[in-house]
Amino acid sequence: MNIPVYLDCSATTPVEPSAAAVAAKFTEKDYGNAASPVHDYGLFARTAADHARKLVGQPAGAGADSVVFTGGATESNNLAILGLAEEGTRTGRRHIITTAIEHKSVLEPAAAMERFGFRVDHLPAGADGRFDVNRLAELLRPDTLLVSTMHVNNETGIIQPLKETAEVLAGHEAYWHVDSAQGYGKEFTMLTDGRIDMISVSGHKIYAPKGIGALIMRRRDGRFPPLMPLMYGGGQEQGLRPGTLPVQLIAAFGEAAKLAMRDGETRRQKCIEYRRAVLSVLDELGAQQNGDERFCMPHTVNFSLKGIKAETAVRALKSVIAVSGTSACTSHNPMPSYVLGAMGLSAERVECSLRFSWCHMTPDADWERVKDIIRKLRSGI
Helix, strand or coil: CCCCEECECCCCCCCCHHHHHHHHHHHHCCCCCCCCCCCHHHHHHHHHHHHHHHHHHHHHCCCHHHEEEECCHHHHHHHHHHCCHHHHHHHCCCEEEEECCCCHHHHHHHHHHHHCCCEEEEECECCCCCECHHHHHHHCCCCEEEEEEECECCCCCEECCHHHHHHHHCCCCCEEEEECCCCCCCCCCCCCCCCCCEEEEEHHHCCCCCCCEEEEECCECCECCCCCCCCCCCCCCCCCCCCCCCHHHHHHHHHHHHHHHHHHHHHHHHHHHHHHHHHHHHHHCCCEECCCHHHECCCEEEEECCCCCHHHHHHHHCCCEECECCCHHHCCCCCCCHHHHHCCCCHHHHHCEEEEECCCCCCCCCHHHHHHHHHHHHHCC
16 A cells, blocks of 8 residues: 655654654653752753753754743743733733734634733735735834734745844834744744744654644843743743653754754755655646745645645545645634635635645655646546
8 A cells, every 4th residue: 555645744744763762762761850850860851851952942043041841832822922911911011913824823812812901913914925014013002012923824834024023123122922833943044033032833843743842032131021821830941831841852852953953954955856846746737826936935835726625635635645725723624724815815716725845854756646636636537
């Protein structure tokens, strides 16, 4: 039986063998509790977690003390947004700006803040897939507490205008949170900008196991953002995230971050080469790319096949390639993609949209068979 080629790396990546080996080591052998450094088992676990903290901070140009480990980017996003509620109430700064194309783990905490009495404005997006920075400048107010924008969109792979956002926010007191689940460890030029106060990252997007992420924070005037924890009990992670550290996941995350720094350019070139083959196939099929190619990450493409609904194409292709019709975290929802809708695409084009995403470990697919399946769908065979 042939195994389909996995082309859904934006949903989750395969785990790097060395990261899997590290996770196994700290599961089976070095299983001490990092909160018990009174013996060698605990001391070794604490040392491993501290080393991983340093490695995880490096792709963002941040130090080890800036890294708060979480269960993933969703938790980090919730902590960055909901964690500022008390500060906003205390200071009277109750205005938040985010974008219409954010992941649900940003949009839903922002909606919760609205229920707490905060005002939330959403920046529109253009057909290029990027949010409108000019509108950000218009919406920014003296009482704006938080601006939350993504680094790379999870559905389209489009890199967002972070450099321009930093320029707009220069001199303003608003905290700036960046959801970098899709960009961290892959796009290195933007996250080091010192204007970014908080960065959400996730291990399973950079070839580490699922279940580990981080909120990376930067000091401003010597102080980290004044977050309050969402949970209590133990005081771990600077009092922001209680609970026993999952050292096996943290160490594997550190290994993956190290490899991302070391092998980033090699991986990028492999993804660019793979992209050439993908775009050639899509061109032959008359696909319409969603989002501007100039701003797209090399490992992702979102496109529409006119006349073929996404769910039909996904089912027809599943024995050859494993792909997604929308973002993985909303694929259980039959509603059309709100991201593509926010970009101004027609309902028909949204309904026919697919996402292919690959990585440096992705093998070649049987593209001739892919083309044959799509052409048969078009002809109704």
